[in-house]
Amino acid sequence: MAPAAMTRALAASLADAEPVSFWLEDPGKPAALPALTGDTSCDLLVVGGGYSGLWTALLAKERDPGRDVVLIEGNEIGWAASGRNGGFCAASLTHGLANGLERWPGEIKKLEELGARNLDAIEAAVARYGIDCEFERTGEIDVATQPYQVDELREWHQEVTELGLGGGEFLDQDALRSEVDSPTFLGGLYDRDGVAMLHPAKLAWGLKQACLGLGVRIHERTRGLDLARSGTGMAVRTPYGRVFARHVALGTNIFPSLVKRVRPYTVPVYDYALMTEPLTEEQQAAIGWRNRQGLGDSANQFHYFRLTADHRILWGGYDAIYPYGGRMSADLDHRPDTYLRLAEHFVQCFPQLEGIRFSHAWGGAIDTCSRFSAFFGTAHGGRVAYAAGFTGLGVGATRFGGDVMLDLLSGERTERTALEMVRTKPMPFPPEPFAWAGIGLTKWSLARADERDGRRNLWLKSMDKLGLGFDS
Structure with missing residues (x-):
C-alpha cells in the first residue's frame, strides 16, 4: 500500500475513536461523593483518590478499625492515571527486576519477596471485598522483535536464574508464536505468576467502596490547597473548609506535592493508548492469545498490550512526551500524531487484523523520577508521609507504598522502612532549561x-x- 493510502487507512481506523479512557466509560462508574464543606478533624487525612490514596486509607482501617480516616480527592476517584493505565498489576516494586538489581543488589531478594507478597495481598483483597475488577493472574511476556533483543533476553534469563531470582521461562520464536501469533515476534521471556491483568477503573471504584464499607469518610471534588502545622497535628485547607489531622498521607503523585521540597523529584510524562473494537471469533483465532497474558516489547521505546474481558486489544506506549517546565495541560491528553503512529505499529505487529477499527484513544500524565521507581519520605516532624515516582508501574506498587507511608507515620522500624530503597531518594531533576534539554x-x-x-x-x-x- 502506498504511504498516502496507508495514512488514510490508519486515519480511517481512528475516525470513530472516543477521546476518553475506555475504562472510565464503563456504565458501572459510581456517582461522585459530595465535596467537603466546613471544617472537620480526623486521625489520618489521605490526600489523593487514586490507587496510592485508596490503598493507604484501606490499609489504615485494616490496621486499626477505630482510626478515623478522611480521604479527599480534587476531582473524582480514579479519574487520572489510576483510571487510564493499561491494567498491568505487577509484583515488581522496582519497575522491573533489572532496575532493582542495578540499584539495590544487596536487597533485591527481599524486594522481590515483598513484591510477591504484595501482589498476593492485592489478589486476596480483591476477593475479600468482592471487587469486580476482572482480575486475571495471567502473567506477562517480554517480547523480542529484533535479533539482538533475543540474545539480550536469553542472557538476562541465564543471569537471573543463576542468581536465584526466578528468571521466568525463555520462549523461542515457535513457542512464543504458539502463545500469541505475530510475525514480528522472535522470542520472549514469560513471567507466568508475577503479573495480573485487571480493569484499572473498576479496581479504583472497588477500593472506594471497600473504604466506605470500613468507615473511611471520602470527599470528592475537594482539592487540598495547602498544608500547615496546627497544634500537635496538621491542617489542610480545601476550597470550602479545612481538615485537621494528627497525620497526613500524600498520594498525589504527579500533581504538585503539598510538601514543596518534594516537587523537583518528579516530572510528568504523557503516555498514550488505543483500544480496538471487540475482536470477532475469526480475528481471535488468527492471533491465538488464548492465555490472555500481558505483553510488552523489549525496545527502549516500547509498546504494552493486553486483552480486555470483552476481547478488545489495548495497545499503548512508544511515545513519552515531556512538556517544557513540567507544565500539565489537558491539551496534551490527546495527540493525533501519536495515535496514528500507534495504529501503524499495531498493524505491523498484527497484520492479520488489518482493517480493525479503534473505539477509544486517550492519553495523560504519569509521574516519573530519575530512578524509575517509587521513593518515600516524611515531613513536618514525621506528621506527614508521601510516596511518589511510580513511573507507570503503580497499579501494584502503590499498595506497598501505602504500607510504607503508614509505617513511616507510626515511627516504627519495619522490614519495609529498613530498606535502602525506602531510606534513599533519587536524584532531583535540574531546573529548566536543563531538564528539558536533558530529557530531550x-x-x-x-x-x-x-x-x-x-x-x-x-x-x-x-x-x-x-x-x-x-x-x-
Whole structure:
C-alpha cells in the first residue's frame, strides 16, 4: 500500500475513536461523593483518590478499625492515571527486576519477596471485598522483535536464574508464536505468576467502596490547597473548609506535592493508548492469545498490550512526551500524531487484523523520577508521609507504598522502612532549561539505541554511571 493510502487507512481506523479512557466509560462508574464543606478533624487525612490514596486509607482501617480516616480527592476517584493505565498489576516494586538489581543488589531478594507478597495481598483483597475488577493472574511476556533483543533476553534469563531470582521461562520464536501469533515476534521471556491483568477503573471504584464499607469518610471534588502545622497535628485547607489531622498521607503523585521540597523529584510524562473494537471469533483465532497474558516489547521505546474481558486489544506506549517546565495541560491528553503512529505499529505487529477499527484513544500524565521507581519520605516532624515516582508501574506498587507511608507515620522500624530503597531518594531533576534539554537528549539517544541494535551512546552511558534510570 502506498504511504498516502496507508495514512488514510490508519486515519480511517481512528475516525470513530472516543477521546476518553475506555475504562472510565464503563456504565458501572459510581456517582461522585459530595465535596467537603466546613471544617472537620480526623486521625489520618489521605490526600489523593487514586490507587496510592485508596490503598493507604484501606490499609489504615485494616490496621486499626477505630482510626478515623478522611480521604479527599480534587476531582473524582480514579479519574487520572489510576483510571487510564493499561491494567498491568505487577509484583515488581522496582519497575522491573533489572532496575532493582542495578540499584539495590544487596536487597533485591527481599524486594522481590515483598513484591510477591504484595501482589498476593492485592489478589486476596480483591476477593475479600468482592471487587469486580476482572482480575486475571495471567502473567506477562517480554517480547523480542529484533535479533539482538533475543540474545539480550536469553542472557538476562541465564543471569537471573543463576542468581536465584526466578528468571521466568525463555520462549523461542515457535513457542512464543504458539502463545500469541505475530510475525514480528522472535522470542520472549514469560513471567507466568508475577503479573495480573485487571480493569484499572473498576479496581479504583472497588477500593472506594471497600473504604466506605470500613468507615473511611471520602470527599470528592475537594482539592487540598495547602498544608500547615496546627497544634500537635496538621491542617489542610480545601476550597470550602479545612481538615485537621494528627497525620497526613500524600498520594498525589504527579500533581504538585503539598510538601514543596518534594516537587523537583518528579516530572510528568504523557503516555498514550488505543483500544480496538471487540475482536470477532475469526480475528481471535488468527492471533491465538488464548492465555490472555500481558505483553510488552523489549525496545527502549516500547509498546504494552493486553486483552480486555470483552476481547478488545489495548495497545499503548512508544511515545513519552515531556512538556517544557513540567507544565500539565489537558491539551496534551490527546495527540493525533501519536495515535496514528500507534495504529501503524499495531498493524505491523498484527497484520492479520488489518482493517480493525479503534473505539477509544486517550492519553495523560504519569509521574516519573530519575530512578524509575517509587521513593518515600516524611515531613513536618514525621506528621506527614508521601510516596511518589511510580513511573507507570503503580497499579501494584502503590499498595506497598501505602504500607510504607503508614509505617513511616507510626515511627516504627519495619522490614519495609529498613530498606535502602525506602531510606534513599533519587536524584532531583535540574531546573529548566536543563531538564528539558536533558530529557530531550535522553529520548533521542534511546531512539538511536533502538536503531543501533541496543548500543548505548556516550550520553546514555554517562546517565548509567550517574544512576539515572533511563533504561526503558
